[in-house]
Amino acid sequence: MSKQLPFDTDKNEYCPECNSLLVIRNSSHGPFLGCSSYPECHYMRPLRPSIESHVIKVLDGQLCPQCGHDLVLKQGRFGMFIGCSYYPECEHIELIDKPDETKVPCPQCQKGNLLQRKSRFGKTFYACDNYPNCQFILNNKPTVGKCMFCEYPLLMEKRGGLGVRLFCASKRCGKQQEE
Secondary structure, three states: OOOOOOEEOOOOOEOOOOOOEEEEEEEOOEEEEEEOOOOOOOOEEEOOOOOOEEEEEEEEEEEOOOOOOEEEEEEEOOEEEEEEOOOOOOOOEEEOOOOOEEEEEOOOOOOOEEEEEEOOOOOEEEEEOOOOOOOOEEOOEEEEOOOOOOOOOEEEEEEEOOEEEEEEOOOOOOOEOOO
16 A cells, blocks of 8 residues: 655645644545644644534424524434534434334343344344343344243244234244234
């Protein structure tokens, strides 16, 4: 891999910390402006402004519970959310897709409840809210019930061509329940 040399910018800008010339440098995250007297001064500034979120729509009539300003619908780095229009002074945000409260007790630790979560790829799964003490996880929707074959205290719903069917949530059993 060849090392790229820094080069001067079109207009000369100077470092606000040490008054040296700012030059364009490259990193794995893209180009940035850095101080030419680098090991002594660590000043840097991104060339592209990082847009954290942008407003899609102002929600008229809905006020922020913290400061009283209007709430807005925003598109951010992790999807859409509702936030205060007076950001950054007020940092109130609300999620649009709140996880389902299943109220199904965890069969492994019997202390927590199963919550709906999303993986980094967007797939829905159900996990114990007592994580990391309990690492129970289920890919299908849990249902309160007892397996008629192994007496496991949890069932899960599977959708297929024949509709929704119930199966044992135990990995050892996994048998379809008769209705």
